[in-house]
Amino acid sequence: MFFETLKLAVQAIRRNALRSVLTVLGIVIGVGAVIAMVTIGNGTTAKVTADLAKLGTNLLSVNPGQFGPGRASSEAKPFNYRDVEAMKQQLLGARAVAPLAQKTATVIYGTENRSTTVIGTSNDYFLTQDWDLSAGRTFLDGEMRGGRAVCIIGETVRSKLFGREAPVGRSLRVGSVACEVIGVLQAKGQSSFGSDQDDVVIMPIRTLHRRLAGNTNISRIFVSAKNGGETAKVQRDIEWLLRERRKIAPGKEDDFSVHDMKQILQATAGTTAMLTGLLGAVAAVSLLVGGIGIMNIMLVSVTERTREIGIRLAIGALESQVLMQFLIEAVALSVFGGILGVILGLSLALLATMALGVPFIVSTGIVLVAFAFAALVGVVFGYFPARRAARLDPIEALRHE
Amino acid sequence: MQKAIPKTPLIEFRSVTKTYGTGAATVHALAGVDLVIERGEFVAIMGPSGSGKSTTMNVIGCLDVPSTGQYLFQGVDTGTLSRNQRTRLRRHFLGFVFQGFNLLARTTAVENVELPLIYRGLAPVERRKLAIKALERVGLGGRIDHGSSELSGGQQQRVAIARAIVTSPRVLLADEPTGNLDTKTSREIMDLIVSLNRDQGITVVMVTHEADIAAYARRVIRFVDGRIDSDTVNREAA
Ligand SMILES: Nc1ncnc2c1ncn2[C@@H]1O[C@H](COP(=O)(O)OP(=O)(O)OP(=O)(O)O)[C@@H](O)[C@H]1O
Ligand SMILES: [Mg+2]
Numbered sequence: 233m234f235f236e237t238l239k240l241a242v243q244a245i246r247r248n249a250l251r252s253v254l255t256v257l258g259i260v261i262g263v264g265a266v267i268a269m270v271t272i273g274n275g276t277t278a279k280v281t282a283d284l285a286k287l288g289t290n291l292l293s294v295n296p297g298q299f300g301p302g303r304a305s306s307e308a309k310p311f312n313y314r315d316v317e318a319m320k321q322q323l324l325g326a327r328a329v330a331p332l333a334q335k336t337a338t339v340i341y342g343t344e345n346r347s348t349t350v351i352g353t354s355n356d357y358f359l360t361q362d363w364d365l366s367a368g369r370t371f372l373d374g375e376m377r378g379g380r381a382v383c384i385i386g387e388t389v390r391s392k393l394f395g396r397e398a399p400v401g402r403s404l405r406v407g408s409v410a411c412e413v414i415g416v417l418q419a420k421g422q423s424s425f426g427s428d429q430d431d432v433v434i435m436p437i438r439t440l441h442r443r444l445a446g447n448t449n450i451s452r453i454f455v456s457a458k459n460g461g462e463t464a465k466v467q468r469d470i471e472w473l474l475r476e477r478r479k480i481a482p483g484k485e486d487d488f489s490v491h492d493m494k495q496i497l498q499a500t501a502g503t504t505a506m507l508t509g510l511l512g513a514v515a516a517v518s519l520l521v522g523g524i525g526i527m528n529i530m531l532v533s534v535t536e537r538t539r540e541i542g543i544r545l546a547i548g549a550l551e552s553q554v555l556m557q558f559l560i561e562a563v564a565l566s567v568f569g570g571i572l573g574v575i576l577g578l579s580l581a582l583l584a585t586m587a588l589g590v591p592f593i594v595s596t597g598i599v600l601v602a603f604a605f606a607a608l609v610g611v612v613f614g615y616f617p618a619r620r621a622a623r624l625d626p627i628e629a630l631r632h633e
Numbered sequence: 634m635q636k637a638i639p640k641t642p643l644i645e646f647r648s649v650t651k652t653y654g655t656g657a658a659t660v661h662a663l664a665g666v667d668l669v670i671e672r673g674e675f676v677a678i679m680g681p682s683g684s685g686k687s688t689t690m691n692v693i694g695c696l697d698v699p700s701t702g703q704y705l706f707q708g709v710d711t712g713t714l715s716r717n718q719r720t721r722l723r724r725h726f727l728g729f730v731f732q733g734f735n736l737l738a739r740t741t742a743v744e745n746v747e748l749p750l751i752y753r754g755l756a757p758v759e760r761r762k763l764a765i766k767a768l769e770r771v772g773l774g775g776r777i778d779h780g781s782s783e784l785s786g787g788q789q790q791r792v793a794i795a796r797a798i799v800t801s802p803r804v805l806l807a808d809e810p811t812g813n814l815d816t817k818t819s820r821e822i823m824d825l826i827v828s829l830n831r832d833q834g835i836t837v838v839m840v841t842h843e844a845d846i847a848a849y850a851r852r853v854i855r856f857v858d859g860r861i862d863s864d865t866v867n868r869e870a871a
Binding site: 546549624 | 644694696697716717719720721723724729731735736737738739748751752753784800
């Protein structure tokens with residue numbers, strides 16, 4: 233009996249192929265949206281979490297000024313070389329202290345050029361970022377002290393400017409400075425915030441200051457704590473040290489801020505997960521709308537087939553059998569929509585994750601849930617029309633034109 | 634010779650009335666009908682339009698229940714049955730041939746005939762076998778896979794009859810079975826119904842407007858205004 237009814241339902245769907253597809257469009261979009269959202273969200277979360285794990289050494293970011301509403305960070309004075317020296321000497325829990333100065337510049341090699349981020353820093357930077365070279369070497373002490381025109385380039389700069397050529401030893405034009413390429417960084421990919429971390433040229437901080445910036449401002453200092461060291465303690469030490477050096481009277485607020493990068497990433501991961509849930513929920517609402525579409529078309533179908541229902545009832549179909557027939561038809565419709573939706577959602581998610589550079593992780597859980605939900609929508613919204621069909625008076629139904 | 638113990642009749646109406654609507658708009662479709670039909674009878678119901686013929690058929694077929702009075706089928710008061718019980722009774726004892734065929738559209742002849750068997754829960758193979766047998770019985774053995782729209786009026790009516798008899802019912806109810814057919818086809822259909830009655834002992838109750846169709850029946854009941862006006866035996870019928 234069940235298979236008979238299922239066969240009937242599939243026949244009815246196939247007979248009106250176009251109408252069936254239009255009917256289930258709501259379900260298709262609903263299921264597709266839920267699956268796409270959740271899959272993209274999961275991929276992003278996974279990426280952020282992976283970044284988090286990569287920050288093996290506990291990384292602190294020290295910035296002048298305070299972030300937050302109503303506080304202008306630009307007013308605070310930048311750090312200087314002596315701040316960095318003092319931190320290096322006095323922070324016992326620190327493994328590396330890397331000053332940072334940044335500028336955007338055009339880099340030119342041969343006929344190729346591109347606008348990129350130029351970072352002035354020290355070798356400690358590679359320690360704090362856990363970033364290794366794929367070719368060449370890091371800066372020599374002499375190069376650091378003397379502010380020599382040498383640079384280490386990111387993978388994107390290498391591939392865009394040098395192509396197949398080996399860059400080490402070549403002369404690269406950074407702004408107006410001719411710079412010898414001494415090393416190439418390993419590819420790192422996109423940051424959790426979506427920017428290309430490999431689109432970068434790194435040079436000794438003095439070189440950047442003297443030849444490109446024309447000042448000695450340090451806009452950020454990265455400090456990584458020693459393995460097993462206590463980040464919170466290092467953070468307190470930095471605050472104490474900088475308050476003293478920047479002569480902040482007791483009771484006055486810091487004019488700088490120290491952030492634990494891990495916390496920032498954790499917060500980002502939390503936000504991503506929450507956004508995923510939220511978008512999934514919004515998408516789920518469209519599933520309900522899809523259900524109303526199914527109810528509508530089932531009601532039309534019951535009216536259209538009143539005579540058929542009359543024949544079935546007169547010939548010996550029980551109310552429950554007619555109810556089942558229409559219910560199964562509604563569920564078959566919504567499950568059909570669910571299948572299309574899963575295909576649509578996964579395809580969209582695949583494209584989106586490829587574009588965003590995050591991993592494509594299919595969660596069977598959400599696919600099953602979305603699918604089951606679609607079937608449930610079929611039952612819930614198919615019930616009312618099905619009951620209407622089952623309760624028809626056979627005599628009236630047979631008279632229906 | 635009268636029998637000492639009266640047998641329960643197959644169909645018995647005890648002052649059955651059927652009214653539609655309320656107040657000034659009340660229609661007395663049946664205004665007190667007493668009627669007994671025994672097993673094996675062939676009854677024709679005649680009468681002017683609106684006299685209550687179809688209403689009588691619906692009550693006999695358990696598609697409808699009397700407003701007052703009783704309808705007993707094999708001694709069972711159908712008024713006491715639930716909708717599902719009446720459906721089961723219909724399923725097992727009654728076969729319908731409706732006014733205007735009423736086959737399912739876009740469905741083949743054999744599938745139409747199988748329909749009542751599906752609801753009885755028969756296995757597909759057995760269903761098909763019985764359906765083909767019924768179609769052969771009505772002379773359509775060679776057309777089982779034709780869609781209903783590919784069949785002539787007479788052929789469609791044969792399919793409808795095959796569907797009605799495939800369950801081997803006690804009673805065949807036919808509301809104007811030849812209403813839409815030409816004279817020659819009508820005669821063929823009537824010959825078929827007569828042979829079902831004679832050879833298989835199926836009780837036939839048939840509504841018709843035409844005297845020459847009614848002439849096939851052995852008993853003719855005439856309705857006027859929801860009452861039985863005359864009830865005559867037709868000795869000439871085979
Ligand atoms: N569902 C209904 N609602 C209201 N009145 C009805 C309904 N069904 C039948 N009637 C009325 O009951 C009366 C008997 O109807 P019925 O269908 O039994 O007539 P009939 O003898 O079969 O007529 P015909 O020869 O035209 O088929 C008619 O007056 C009809 O209008
Ligand atoms: Mg009638």
